[in-house]
């Protein structure tokens with residue numbers, strides 16, 4: 001099978017949505033560069049994908065909150081001898097709680113990973129892709145980016161950045177042969193819930209999606225060159241409403257819901 005993207009680099013490929021992107025892309029014949037901190041997990045996934053699909057898989061262990069590690073991945077993206085056709089900027093985590101009670105070091109890491117790494121890697125990818133007039137970047141954002149998130153303030157703000165940044169680049173690059181897409185999932189069953197402090201039991205079952213559904217929607221949107229992809233009809237409606245409703249109306253409702261959830265979790 002000839003792959004839509006002969007070589008794809010996926011960050012956060014050691015679990016969840018990133019691992020699922022790696023599996024779908026390997027099945028379609030892409031060669032892969034897998035990036036995350038847990039090298040042993042990346043090696044295990046890489047060995048499985050080489051075995052199953054006969055594809056080449058490189059592993060880069062990198063903590064993308066660290067500028068040197070981001071530089072290392074950026075150099076791989078700029079390497080003219082080994083061009084990358086698709087960058088999936090997926091690594092990310094979420095924190096929650098009243099902002100003043102959060103750990104400021106972890107909050108800063110969240111910005112470094114969810115924002116700075118995404119921006120720097122997108123820059124490196126575009127420097128290489130633009131002269132070739134070919135390539136795609138998919139930035140994994142979130143439904144949380146459509147609306148400020150009281151009690152998850154940093155997370156919501158990082159994802160608002162990712163969506164806005166992606167839409168702006170999508171417009172800048174119109175007609176260039178290179179596309180940039182923001183993928184905005186809602187609740188997705190991965191390891192994310194542990195870090196974000198979302199217990200599956202407090203979110204109605206109907207709202208949870210599988211990583212496969214999210215990745216299928218992301219790849220479909222990428223092929224169509226979409227600026228923003230929201231997987232699932234229910235979430236598409238919510239996103240449309242969020243985009244047109246003034247924050248002054250939605251914020252008190254969101255704040256109350258989060259406050260209730262926090263006090264239920266605490267109690």
Ligand SMILES: NC(=O)c1ccc[n+]([C@@H]2O[C@H](COP(=O)([O-])OP(=O)(O)OC[C@H]3O[C@@H](n4cnc5c(N)ncnc54)[C@H](OP(=O)(O)O)[C@@H]3O)[C@@H](O)[C@H]2O)c1
Nearest residue numbers: 012014015016017036037038064092142187188190191192
């Ligand atoms: N799950 C959801 O409900 C949901 C909803 C909307 C958006 N998202 C977004 O989807 C993306 C993927 O999340 P997920 O749900 O798949 O969560 P996940 O299962 O926790 O995966 C997160 C991935 O990011 C990597 N990562 C975390 N910190 C890193 C660091 N400092 N440097 C490099 N890699 C790092 C992790 O690998 P290592 O630990 O090995 O580094 C892991 O591979 C995130 O951007 C998240 O914000 C998730």
